[in-house]
Amino acid sequence: MDIYFFLAKAVIILVIFGITLLVATYSTYAERKVAAFMQDRLGPNRAGPWGLLQPIADAGKMFFKEDFIPANASKWLFIAGPSLAMLTACLTSCVIPFGGTLDLTFLGIDQPVQLQGIDVNIGILYVFGLVSLGVYGVMIGGWASNNKFSLLGAIRAASQNISYELAMSLSIIAIIMMTGSLSISQIVADQDSFFKWNIWRQPVGFIIFITCAFAECNRTPFDLPECETELIGGYHTEYSSMKLGFYLFAEYINMFVSSAVISALYFGGYHFPGESLLAGVLPEGALGHNLLTMIGAGVFFFKILFFIFFFMWVRWTIARFRYDQLMNLGWKSLIPLSIANILVTGVVILLLNN
Amino acid sequence: MQLTTRSKRVSNKKLSLGERLYLPAIVGGLGITIRHFFKKKVTIQYPEEQRSMSEVFRGLHVLKRDEVGRERCTACGLCAVACPAEAITMVAAERQPGEEHLYREEKYAAVYEINMLRCIFCGLCEEACPKSAIYLQSDKLAPAFYSRADIIYGKDRLLQSMDSIKTTSLKSGLTNSDRYVDKVWKDGKY
Numbered sequence: 001m002d003i004y005f006f007l008a009k010a011v012i013i014l015v016i017f018g019i020t021l022l023v024a025t026y027s028t029y030a031e032r033k034v035a036a037f038m039q040d041r042l043g044p045n046r047a048g049p050w051g052l053l054q055p056i057a058d059a060g061k062m063f064f065k066e067d068f069i070p071a072n073a074s075k076w077l078f079i080a081g082p083s084l085a086m087l088t089a090c091l092t093s094c095v096i097p098f099g100g101t102l103d104l105t106f107l108g109i110d111q112p113v114q115l116q117g118i119d120v121n122i123g124i125l126y127v128f129g130l131v132s133l134g135v136y137g138v139m140i141g142g143w144a145s146n147n148k149f150s151l152l153g154a155i156r157a158a159s160q161n162i163s164y165e166l167a168m169s170l171s172i173i174a175i176i177m178m179t180g181s182l183s184i185s186q187i188v189a190d191q192d193s194f195f196k197w198n199i200w201r202q203p204v205g206f207i208i209f210i211t212c213a214f215a216e217c218n219r220t221p222f223d224l225p226e227c228e229t230e231l232i233g234g235y236h237t238e239y240s241s242m243k244l245g246f247y248l249f250a251e252y253i254n255m256f257v258s259s260a261v262i263s264a265l266y267f268g269g270y271h272f273p274g275e276s277l278l279a280g281v282l283p284e285g286a287l288g289h290n291l292l293t294m295i296g297a298g299v300f301f302f303k304i305l306f307f308i309f310f311f312m313w314v315r316w317t318i319a320r321f322r323y324d325q326l327m328n329l330g331w332k333s334l335i336p337l338s339i340a341n342i343l344v345t346g347v348v349i350l351l352l353n354n
Numbered sequence: 355m356q357l358t359t360r361s362k363r364v365s366n367k368k369l370s371l372g373e374r375l376y377l378p379a380i381v382g383g384l385g386i387t388i389r390h391f392f393k394k395k396v397t398i399q400y401p402e403e404q405r406s407m408s409e410v411f412r413g414l415h416v417l418k419r420d421e422v423g424r425e426r427c428t429a430c431g432l433c434a435v436a437c438p439a440e441a442i443t444m445v446a447a448e449r450q451p452g453e454e455h456l457y458r459e460e461k462y463a464a465v466y467e468i469n470m471l472r473c474i475f476c477g478l479c480e481e482a483c484p485k486s487a488i489y490l491q492s493d494k495l496a497p498a499f500y501s502r503a504d505i506i507y508g509k510d511r512l513l514q515s516m517d518s519i520k521t522t523s524l525k526s527g528l529t530n531s532d533r534y535v536d537k538v539w540k541d542g543k544y
Binding site for chain 1: 377380383384386387388390391393395396397399
């Protein structure tokens with residue numbers, strides 16, 4: 001592998017990391033704005049034009065608050081909790097393909113460079129592995145706080161995430177069966193025209209997946225681990241300053257990653273309708289190819305932003321589930337439904353292949 | 355026997371499949387929230403934008419001057435007596451020869467103070483004043499303050515400024531409630 005290819009990859013990874021953090025930062029602003037607009041208010045509009053500097057002001061506030069560790073808390077675990085939550089959240093975005101390939105022969109790179117951190121052949125497995133590790137951040141934080149409410153929140157989070165991860169993975173298996181690959185870029189490449197998007201081929205799987213994604217991100221209507229009214233904030237009750245900031249920030253990064261995974265798996269990733277038409281109009285060679293890739297990446301980000309908006313939209317529409325309803329929905333509805341979905345998909349694939 | 359016309363019959367019928375799926379209801383809910391998203395907001399952004407106040411709103415007090423700029427107040431103390439919150443204090447003084455251009459009557463208020471924490475903005479001082487000297491302005495609020503000394507308004511802050519006597523003429527000793535009655539009478543909306 002030559003050094004220029006390595007450098008190009010390094011730049012792409014840095015940009016993806018930066019964009020992930022930027023989107024997560026501005027998600028906090030968007031959340032408040034969307035919440036306000038849906039409640040007929042205006043939302044933050046004092047810091048900068050239209051309140052655009054609000055996230056920076058929030059971060060500044062977080063840093064200047066007292067960083068307090070309760071006397072009876074387990075100190076190391078108390079620090080490890082938010083660190084782990086942040087770490088697992090940040091690691092996930094590296095396997096998501098943000099665009100097609102770039103032709104960088106003019107820089108002396110012979111191989112096409114894909115807009116993706118690393119193209120591993122088990123991409124989707126890697127995402128699920130990290131997402132389930134994210135539970136440890138919540139669990140350790142809640143345990144280390146030495147507080148009944150935090151522990152309750154952490155236990156809720158752990159059981160909820162484990163229950164919904166099952167249905168989530170099962171709903172993905174149908175897609176993997178169709179594509180025959182665990183690599184996310186392979187799954188995206190498989191949906192290269194509008195009518196081959198997985199949303200048309202797997203509508204039930206999509207509904208199961210998005211429901212589970214809400215549960216995995218601890219978002220309403222499944223925000224039981226951190227419900228303010230019952231658990232005074234849940235697992236992060238005892239946290240203050242930037243440790244609390246990390247927990248909240250990790251939630252927004254998870255939201256970004258979930259949106260990216262949803263758009264990649266079900267909405268064709270960086271593919272968009274009219275792509276082949278546009279490819280005919282654009283100039284031949286490296287320039288046209290790179291332009292098309294960049295437009296594709298833009299479309300992908302548009303899809304991601306739409307799903308982030310959808311997360312917020314749902315948050316201000318649906319009320320929180322009760323805990324038994326949550327468990328009933330997970331174990332008695334979503335898991336049987338996803339198993340049925342796998343069976344139907346398998347039968348259809350078998351019939352089509354014969 | 356029916357006791358009220360507003361009673362509703364409660365039904366215990368089982369939810370249909372569509373209702374048990376939740377999804378149609380969720381889509382309906384999403385429709386409602388997105389409609390609110392694009393709705394015109396009713397917020398009035400206070401410091402930049404101010405809600406117009408009623409003509410008879412009782413805001414910050416002003417000590418009036420007459421047409422040639424002399425203070426109207428004669429320190430009779432009727433406002434202080436009328437004040438239910440006991441917010442007004444004054445010290446009277448005698449007009450000296452050569453001060454006729456400053457004070458309208460022979461006696462004037464050397465000190466005139468209103469405690470804005472006590473004041474309940476009832477407007478009884480305005481009703482009580484025989485000289486039409488004190489008014490509650492309908493377009494000006496008593497501002498917020500940062501220290502306790504700030505809230506005792508003396509003559510320095512209460513007196514009408516000399517610039518404004520030319521522009522606004524005094525409405526012949528009418529109080530707010532008089533003006534309201536006049537307006538209602540004129541508009542024929544009584």
